[in-house]
Amino acid sequence: MRNSARWPLSLLFLCGLLIVLSWSLSRDLLKSDLHQWHKSFAEIKLLSSNVTHDLLELRGNFENDFDSLTARSLALSNAVESITENSAEIKTENSLAPKNFKIDTSAAETLAKTLREMSENFKTDISIINNSKSVALQLLIEMRSLIGRNNAQWQAFLNTVENRLLQQELVMQRFETQSLSDYVQEKTVLLESKSKQEHIAYFLPHIKNLELYNPQLDRLIENYLAVESLLQKEIDRLERILADQYESHLQSNQPALIALGLCVLFVLIYGGYFVFRSFHYSRQLHDYSRNLEQKVENKTRDLQNTMQSLNHQVEVKRIAMESLEAKEAQLAKREAFFRAITETAPDPIILIDSNLRIRFVNKATDQLLKADEDGVTGQNLSSYLPEAASLDDLLRLSSTEIRGRCADKTELELRISIKKIESAADEERYVCILHDLTSQKSLEKELSQAQKLESVGQLAAGIAHEINTPAQFISDNLIFLQESIEELFDFIRECKDIADSKTADSTKDDLQNAIDGADLDYLIEEVPSAINQSSDGIKRIATIVRAMKDYSHPGSSLELSDLNAALQSTLTVSRGEWKYCAEIETSFDEDLPLVPCVVSDINQVALNIIVNAAHAIEDRFSGQDETMGKITISTKSDGDNVVIQISDNGNGMPEEIRNRIFDPFFTTKKVGKGTGQGLSIAYKLIVDKHSGHVDVTSEPGKGTTFTISLPLKQETNTGEDSDPIESAA
Template sequence: MITIHSLVAVIPYEANDHLTDLNQTANTPMTHRCLNVLLVEDDPGDALLLQTLLTQTESVRFDLVYATRLAEGLESLSKTAFDIMLLDLSLPDSVGLETIDKVRTYTLDVPIIVLTGLDDEEIAMQAVQAGAQDYLAKGDLNENMLARAIRYAVERHRLQTELACAQRQEEENLKQANDELEMRVEARTAELQEANAHLQDEIAERIKAEREREALVNHLMAANQSLEELTEEVQQSHREIEQLIAEIPSILIGVEADNRISQWNAKAENALALSRAGVLGCTLSDSPMRWDTQTVLEGVRRCRELQRAIELDNVNFTRADRTNGFLRLTISPFQLSSADDLGVLILGQDITDRRLLESQLAQAQKLEAIGQLAAGIAHEINTPTQYVSDNTRFLQEAFHDLATLMNQYEAVCQAAQHDALTDAHLSAVEALATDIDAPYLRDEIPLAIQQSLEGLERVATIVRAMKDFSHPGGEEKVSTDLNKAIESTITVARNEWKYVADMVVDFDPDLPDVPCLIGDINQVILNIMVNAAHAIGDLVQAGNLSKGTITVKTRRVDDAVEIRIKDTGGGIPEAIQNKIFDPFFTTKEVGRGTGQGLAIAHGVVVEKHHGTISFETEIGRGSTFIIRLPLHPPVPEAT
């Protein structure tokens, strides 16, 4: 049964009565599927013949749109979705196989059956190779052959489209696997392409015996067999992929669109201490996994929203041995069967041991810095200790003299109590007071005590600064008084700068506390301060400068705290300005620097604190390093 749209307007008047009857027949209700057919044929007689043959077919209802020129047909394709296109190769505006090329250039979504008045196998083969699904000679057509050819062409096109979609889906999934998985999938894809090419060859061969129904049936049976074999190969590919997924050395969790877990490999079982059977089918929120569920769910949501991979660092979880650990997760989207269904693939690594090593390395680097400053710190402590020691000896001697004088006073007092006091007693006291220079002791003892207290306070200040600087800190950021932290660092590094520079501080007294990892920030300040002292020291050693200045300034700038460390050294040459934050880059002689100081500073400020570090420099006038730390750091997510 067929519905005609535009055929009445182009077929001669004598055929119109017959077309009217066909339209009435086409509107009769049918339970069979309706196929939308686009016929491009400039011969009204041939068009009427094709329409008549399709009308006589009762198994399928056809909805026919008719065009006499290729341009009209392409315009119809832009407006309507067709299941099949019947295309004549001799049109007023296009002739021969280039007609197929024009259609295929316009769209690949509609299967084509070529119609011609010639029964030429060579042309048939060329038409199929050009992109047609089938080739029919008009003079040999009957209603069953035409309907069957349309159905088979539509079905073949559907299967090829589904196969292409399946291949694209497989390729997207395989991107998440390791190099071995990619190689295996590429090999399997090549096999599928070869199988598809083999299927196309079989279809082309089958056209040769189109006029013989029995031969056509045999060819279709062979095609079905090939399709079954292809399906089995695809299933085998799925099984191989499942096996490879199970052997991936990373945690792998597949999640459906409704957040139900569909994949769980052996590494996930071992790392999370949960069996595959115990988690498959569970949702992420209801699963027995002992990890930071809210962080993972938020990462999955962001992955689907942005439709790109999301990385989560330092996700808390409970390890198989019941200890706390950290995971690094990569959450990647992948398309499921429906365009609206977006699953995710979670790849994870247990980074607990690496985090521990990083923490130990950071502490070791900090202790190494303190070790390098040890001689200077010892000197800083030795100076006040020396005059505390000298004053203590003075007080010891003064106490001995004063004790002797006190004994003499006691003798005078006892003589007075017994009315035996004589001028000799008083002369002895006066002589002893003169001998020990009592007025001098009265004036100097308080000064010696005050100097000793100041010296001890200086030592205590240095010790507190060392303790504050070298403290490893915690894993989480805490609100910190940066002014106090910088003062401690200045104290620790004093011996590095005091001989070559004066230290000027300009702290904002109203500076708010900053959430930070204080141990890491101390390391950053120390690295930059030591670099500033070395830059000035080079000029002092060369005789170009008697003494320089290091200025440390803190201010609040918008929603951040800014630290500026300025020196009056020689500046940074333009040729190396883009390299100073590179690891192991240094211009210092061997033994004076490893080239890690500014690289560590950049990593701490930018990566750990989401801040910025930059510099301003002028040759011959010095450099200023500018650190900005946000007062409200963003919530960590992958980036």
């Protein structure tokens, strides 16, 4: 009985202790929440400073690498949005923070959105400036060759314009009282050549772009810095407001805690009095209740046994119903979740059975396959993927590139991924995800052809010189032959007149005089020589034209080709690049088998490597009179492969550059001399398109060696090439 009297008192004491502990825990949680807010504010400040640093660095370096700027701008916007969501959360009833807390983040969100928009405008403007500057410098190089080295006045003018472009002084730069574009336009009028005027006309828009966008970009940066400063101040203001509200809340709860303690003390005193008073009466009731409890306990035991049996049966049925309802709800959620994912997925998703029958497709699949109103559900997948005639074929093609076709027979380039999934039915199910590579493949072909044409354009001046040299002495020989023929015709006419004369003695003397006057000995010696020289010149021009034709031959399918002839054509085309700085040494395997390849691609790869070798030799031996480098080209068979090796004794490459030479747009050359795409495209042509290998070894100061390995066993196409992009080019 005494133990039963202590329970209410202990319970009251425990309740008071729990109330005090709850208040202390709430206080700690509030402090932790405040620390988390401070951490979010610090992150926003750091991201804002990093975005400003990236923007200023891009402006100073004139590069187009926007990955860091884009990522940090997006992270800044997300961080501001997160504090906006948190500010809405602390006003809800479920939040641990008081309901009277108010923090308005709309200004910070607006400023962050403004910074994001300004960074996007900055990327657009800086791209226009860099592209215009690069094109303008390239056009200046072409104008130098048009104007000629002997024109000192115009060469000085071009040097001045180029220096201004390189020093980035176009903005507010004046030549006396004129802007650079007006000054260049005025000089254009003095050019007599129409082609030179056309080059200047191409050059002027890029100068005007620089004059327009440079000040515009500077104003954008000034505005960005101003808005960024406002965002920093706004974050500082929000931080102060939130800290003040938290501190005020903690201080306002102290009187409530004192009142709570007094209430607990009062309850304990009153409860103790009530317990001791009721203790006396409880002893009297205890004896009466003991007998009554025994009787009730017996009756209750019988009733409990009956109720337990009934409850057990009800519980079993209830559990079974709940399990069934839970499984049905889970199945419905999974189906809705799967449909939501597949319908919004950008890639086509197809569900098939083991017979390749299409069971389900998303919207992206209907759009890709150009399905009619009935859709593609229920059809066989092989109708759209001819290479997948069976399930085994389909599984073998997983994670590979295949060809497909739409409902209207349009050809597609696809990458397919296949995964087997669990199904409630006994039938197997497979999920196929298609990645449309058609546009990507088309762009890769266009980029490859553009790079090939760019290489031909860079070699155009050297090729023109190679053709012009034999053409010049052919022209001189033709003039000499024309004059010689006229002399022979005069001699023949004199001989005819002599033959018509009647005096024999005079005829002999006149004939000798005619022979002496015609100088027949000289003509007999020089005319055949002139004809032979002209014939050699025509053969030389034909060789160059044939090499150009072989180099630019379009094609996209593999054909059996003579690599020795292809490399010889490439050497002829590129002769203008290496003949002044290097000697060529070839070691071609005469028994080299025909190789299945796209010969124009191999020509393009070899040309890029040979031109790079010539540039490396020129950089190493520049300033050394009559010192020639060496480029060595060899071919050989190596088992099931054919190996091409191109070596030079140029300046070589350190390891950090050698590891990046196949990266797109990576180059160590000056602006206008290289785009950084040649070796990247060469690597893709050999490795991806021909299933070959490209290795490079280099040592600074000694040279570089490229080793290309091509397999002999590949499927070839003997029909005509039908690639529209290649044929059009």
